[in-house]
């Protein structure tokens with residue numbers, strides 16, 4: 347199955363979304379990412395029982411922090427899908443890319459550029 | 464352990480917004496266990512503040528350190544050689560650590576990054592509850608190992624009061640009546656006759672009501 351998804355996305359592989367921590371999400375923004383989304387297994391289908399539920403909570407916390415500091419919590423999302431659902435994976439990638447396009451670039455990236463100029 | 468909660472980032476920003484070089488100091492003990500002020504929380508706060516200031520167009524350098532404890536000279540001394548580089552320290556230790564840091568580094572402003580709540584136990588992941596108020600004269604031996612000073616809303620020594628209903632305290636239906644717990648456990652231990660003994664008036668002078676306290680142990684002093 348060959349499915350295309352936007353080439354602007356960098357994939358970070360993890361054994362389980364339960365491994366995602368708030369700091370990983372924040373660091374991505376600090377380094378200039380325009381958006382971050384976590385793709386986990388369907389709720390109730392985590393091999394480690396609640397990894398994806400933990401991930402969602404961390405995503406929510408990262409959203410809150412990003413809102414507070416003016417970067418925008420809308421830039422972080424959590425998606426769930428079945429690991430065999432390639433088309434859905436591509437769908438989410440497109441959806442996320444559209445969202446981020448609407449929001450524009452990460453203000454931190456702009457601040458970095460200003461500093462460099 | 465001492466249980467603390469993270470302060471809202473807005474409040475922290477307000478404390479530190481006028482400094483250029485900031486040290487965020489975590490503590491490896493209680494606040495790490497209750498996930499409020501350990502290395503992980505230091506990292507998250509540092510990252511959030513860095514982004515905030517950058518977005519505001521302010522240049523603020525933020526360093527991170529997590530000490531073994533902030534309530535002991537030994538570990539606080541570890542930052543002595545670099546403390547002068549900082550305009551301020553944001554300590555994520557409990558109120559004890561924050562104060563000890565402030566005492567030691569007298570000319571450096573030190574701000575708290577957590578709200579210190581109580582001495583308590585981790586009931587389950589993410590749930591902590593109070594167990595002791597450090598009254599200085601422990602009576603757990605007479606109360607089946609359940610503390611009425613910290614767990615009874617009225618700190619009754621001869622409870623329960625008339626508000627105890629179906630095992631719950633009158634201030635909240637989610638709160639166990641400490642005296643019901645004491646009675647239940649005394650029965651379980653086959654020591655219910657002890658309940659009949661009236662507890663004498665407690666000497667509160669060893670509690671905080673007697674003013675700030677101090678323990679001096681000549682046997683272990685150097």
Ligand code: SF4
Nearest residue numbers: 595596598601602610
């Ligand atoms: S009786 Fe006093 S020392 Fe003992 S647990 Fe209660 S508050 Fe703490």
Ligand code: SF4
Nearest residue numbers: 615623624632640641
């Ligand atoms: S109901 Fe129980 S815990 Fe609550 S104040 Fe009365 S004796 Fe204390």
